[in-house]
Amino acid sequence: MNEASYHISDLKKIYPGFELSVDNLSLCRGEIFCLLGPSGAGKTTLLRLLNFLEEPDEGEVTYGGAKYKPGNYSPSLSVMREITTVFQRPALLKENVWNNIVYPLKIRNKKIAPNGIVSIMEELGIKDLMKQKSKTLSGGEAQRVALARALVFNPNVLLLDEPTANLDPANIKIIERMVTKYTLEEKPTVVWITHNHFQAKRVGHRICLMEDGNIIEINDNESFFNSPEQQKTKDFLAG
Ligand SMILES: Nc1ncnc2c1ncn2[C@@H]1O[C@H](COP(=O)(O)OP(=O)(O)OP(=O)(O)O)[C@@H](O)[C@H]1O
Numbered sequence: 001m002n003e004a005s006y007h008i009s010d011l012k013k014i015y016p017g018f019e020l021s022v023d024n025l026s027l028c029r030g031e032i033f034c035l036l037g038p039s040g041a042g043k044t045t046l047l048r049l050l051n052f053l054e055e056p057d058e059g060e061v062t063y064g065g066a067k068y069k070p071g072n073y074s075p076s077l078s079v080m081r082e083i084t085t086v087f088q089r090p091a092l093l094k095e096n097v098w099n100n101i102v103y104p105l106k107i108r109n110k111k112i113a114p115n116g117i118v119s120i121m122e123e124l125g126i127k128d129l130m131k132q133k134s135k136t137l138s139g140g141e142a143q144r145v146a147l148a149r150a151l152v153f154n155p156n157v158l159l160l161d162e163p164t165a166n167l168d169p170a171n172i173k174i175i176e177r178m179v180t181k182y183t184l185e186e187k188p189t190v191v192w193i194t195h196n197h198f199q200a201k202r203v204g205h206r207i208c209l210m211e212d213g214n215i216i217e218i219n220d221n222e223s224f225f226n227s228p229e230q231q232k233t234k235d236f237l238a239g
């Protein structure tokens with residue numbers, strides 16, 4: 001097992017008519033943890049708790065050796081800046097592609113090493129777009145820029161909320177390949193929300209099914225898809 005990065009215990013987030021409840025969950029470095037589940041299951045809510053945008057109502061999250069609880073759920077800026085999220089719809093600055101990609105380095109006062117940046121851009125097939133204004137990019141190009149921007153500062157945690165939901169197969173393939181390679185090489189903690197079982201099967205090390213705010217099953221990829229333990233998982237995969 002790789003090094004743990006998050007440990008969650010007895011976490012609850014309550015909205016009117018909805019309660020997310022995670023009793024016990026550890027996430028590891030170097031692992032792609034896929035979250036599957038129907039709309040409204042609480043996947044994004046869990047992600048927002050992991051990037052400390054949302055405060056839980058109960059419970060505790062340990063991250064980087066420190067404990068965070070309701071009332072004390074704000075890590076320092078430097079800890080927050082180890083964590084990055086890519087959303088379904090890329091939110092880019094109204095600047096060219098290069099400025100978008102180097103922005104996270106600037107705000108972190110990190111060195112801008114052009115070779116490393118260009119090699120990420122090459123792998124994502126966006127090198128030739130360097131000078132193009134972000135608003136003129138296609139959806140797939142914009143999402144590849146968003147991923148480059150997320151990876152360029154070497155995040156410890158990469159949170160992906162349906163990053164390929166609106167993309168065509170060629171773009172999906174590029175993004176899956178990049179995240180898989182990056183995870184293998186740099187060992188971040190990756191949580192990847194997807195509605196696509198096949199995608200989870202292709203990229204996930206462990207797969208988690210959520211329904212109605214609860215975790216139904218967490219299993220390694222092979223067991224989850226070939227011999228799930230829970231009837232609800234079987235129904236979900238069949239459905
Ligand atoms: N800020 C909020 N205020 C009130 N209710 C909220 C808030 N955020 C989420 N919810 C509710 O929490 C529930 C879970 O939402 P969440 O976005 O986590 O689902 P999801 O699994 O990501 O769904 P989807 O697959 O559609 O993205 C939903 O019923 C949603 O309406």
Ligand SMILES: [Mg+2]
Nearest residue numbers: 043044045161
């Ligand atoms: Mg969601």
